[in-house]
Amino acid sequence: MGMRAIRKQHGLSLAQLSKKLSEEGIKVSPDTLAKYERGQRSMSLERARQIAQFFDVSLIELYGDQYVADNLRLLREQQGLSLTKLSEKLASYGIKVSVATLSQYENHEIKVPRQRLAQFANVYGIEQEQLLIKHTNKGKLIPSAEDEKQRYSQERAHAKAFIRQATISDLRKLQTMICERLRKC
Structure with a gap:
């Protein structure tokens, strides 16, 4: 269907x-939305999920499958695989897809069935x-080791902050509980 059609439908x-969207805590300018609709700007997966949730539609309804072929090619190229090697890799997972079919997927000649997407x-x-979703940076479809290290560091920092906060909160609860029992606070 596409984002523009869904917006117009509403x-x-x-x-x-x-x-x-802003009222829902999702800050996106009208200009940015227009660029998303025209495919002139890529949307993060998180932003796409937020907008899909706002409209109560799936990502496939929001985007359609227009970028699948290009993304499959990007993934294959990022892993340095030929179509033949990809076909062999898929076969090792029990997925039988011929080189000709893979080529047709990548060249927009046939649509990739939803089961195949998974x-x-x-x-x-x-x-x-x-x-x-549209990916403009080839290095972002499959995160590099450096991206993974950075993500891990950020998650670790968030976890430490959460633990510190939880500990302070737990101490306050414990203090309140002790005061109530002793009735001295």
Whole structure:
């Protein structure tokens, strides 16, 4: 269907959609929304999920499958695989896809069945939704080791902050409980 069609179906202009998204805590300018709709700007997976959730549609309904073929080619190239090697790799997972069919997928000659999307995502170790959105940076479809290290560091910092906060909170609860029992606070 596509984002533009869904927006129009809801009777919203770009400015109205931007305002409604902002009210939901999703800040996106009308200009950015227009660029998303025209495919001039790529949307993060998280942003795509937020907008899909706002409209109560799936990512496939929001995006369609227009980027799948290009993303499959990017994934294959990132892993340095020929079509033949990819066919062999898929076969090792019990997925039989001929070289000719893979070529047709990548060249937009035939659509990739939804069941295959899940299989490809599993083989490449990515989320199925990542095959649906436009990727302008080849290095971002499959995170590099450096990206993974950075993500791990950020997650670790968030976890430490959470633990510190939880500990302070737990101490306050414990203090309140002790005071109530002793009735001295």
